[in-house]
Amino acid sequence: MKRILLTLSVIICQLSFCAAYNQVRLVINDGIDNPQLKEKMERAVSSVMTEINRSYDANKAKLAFAENYMIKDAQAELNKLWENERFQCVEEEIVERLLTTHSGYQVRGIPLIVKTADEDEELGYQEAVINFDANGVIVSFYYTINPELYSRLRMNQSQDKRYEVTDLKDRMMILDYVEHFRTAYNQKDLKFLRQVFSDDALIIVGRVIKTKKTEVMPSGNKVIYSTQTKHEYLKNLERTFKNSRYIKVNFDDITIVSHPTIKGIYGVTVHQKWNSGNYNDEGYVFMMWDFRNPDEPQIHVRTWQPDFIDKARGQKMNPNDVFTLGDFDL
Numbered sequence: 001m002k003r004i005l006l007t008l009s010v011i012i013c014q015l016s017f018c019a020a021y022n023q024v025r026l027v028i029n030d031g032i033d034n035p036q037l038k039e040k041m042e043r044a045v046s047s048v049m050t051e052i053n054r055s056y057d058a059n060k061a062k063l064a065f066a067e068n069y070m071i072k073d074a075q076a077e078l079n080k081l082w083e084n085e086r087f088q089c090v091e092e093e094i095v096e097r098l099l100t101t102h103s104g105y106q107v108r109g110i111p112l113i114v115k116t117a118d119e120d121e122e123l124g125y126q127e128a129v130i131n132f133d134a135n136g137v138i139v140s141f142y143y144t145i146n147p148e149l150y151s152r153l154r155m156n157q158s159q160d161k162r163y164e165v166t167d168l169k170d171r172m173m174i175l176d177y178v179e180h181f182r183t184a185y186n187q188k189d190l191k192f193l194r195q196v197f198s199d200d201a202l203i204i205v206g207r208v209i210k211t212k213k214t215e216v217m218p219s220g221n222k223v224i225y226s227t228q229t230k231h232e233y234l235k236n237l238e239r240t241f242k243n244s245r246y247i248k249v250n251f252d253d254i255t256i257v258s259h260p261t262i263k264g265i266y267g268v269t270v271h272q273k274w275n276s277g278n279y280n281d282e283g284y285v286f287m288m289w290d291f292r293n294p295d296e297p298q299i300h301v302r303t304w305q306p307d308f309i310d311k312a313r314g315q316k317m318n319p320n321d322v323f324t325l326g327d328f329d330l
Helices: 002-022 035-058 072-084 147-154 168-187 190-196 230-243
Strands: 025-028 085-088 093-096 098-100 104-116 122-133 138-143 197-210 221-228 248-258 265-275 280-290 298-306 308-310
Touching (some): 035 138, 138 168, 190 197, 190 230
Parallel strands (some): 197 298
Antiparallel strands (some): 098 104, 197 221, 265 280
C-alpha cells in the first residue's frame, strides 16, 4: 500500500511539473485603465501561449484555439508559421506593457525558442508581437524586429529629420506591416505577398559580377541590376519556398521616411539577413510603401542590394549607393 501511494505521489508530481511547464501567464502592467478588457487580453494570450507549448511538447501538426480569444484568420496565419517552424515559450510568466495601435492594442516581447518544423535544427531565440482589436480579441501574431530597433523607431530617432514620420500611430502602423511582411517569408505565405505587392510593382535585384580591375573598381567586382515583374518575382519565390526546409528572415536595421510631397507614401530601408539552410545572404532591401488606403497598403517598389561588393577584401556597399525614396517616381 505504501509503495502504491509513493508511486501515485511521484506520478502526480510529474504531472504537476509538466502542467506548470506548459502553462504561460501574461501580466499587463501598464497601458490600459479598463480592468475587464485588460483581464480578457491577459486570458487570451495566456491561453494561446499555453496551447502552443502543449502542441510543441505533443508534436502536434496543427494548433487549435478558442475563437473567442483569436479570430479565424489569425489562427490560419499562425498555423502557416507552425507548418514551417515550431516554437515554445519557456517563460511561465510574461510581464509587459500594453501599447495602443491605430486599430486596437498590442503586446510585444513574447519570448520564443524556435526550431524547424521537424525539430532537427535550432533557429534560435525570437520574440513575438500579438495584436488585438478594440474588443481585446487577437487579430495577428508575428515575429518582431529587434526590440532595441523598435524602441528607436518608436521614439522617432530618424537620421533624416526632413522626412521623418512624426505621427506615432503612423510609425506603429508601418512597423506592424513591416513585421507582417518579414514574418510572411518565414511562413512561406505567398498569398499575403501576392496581396501586398501592387500589380505593377517594380522588383530590382542586384548581384555582384567580376570585371576588369580599374582605379574605380580595384577588386574587379561590381554590382549589376536586373528587374522583375510581380509575377516573375513571386514565381521565383514560390520555387525557393518549395526547395527550402525553412526560411529565416531578420531585419537588423530599419529606416523609415515620408515622401516629401505625397502623404501616405513611405520609403522603408532594411538591412536583411536571409537564411534558408542551403543559402544565406545579407543585403539592403528598400521598399516604397503606399498607405493611402490604410486598410490595403501596397508595395510599389522592392529592391535588393548585396551587403558586400567584395567580402574577402571587406569592401561593403557604399551607403550612398543604397536605393532610397528619391530614386523613384510614383
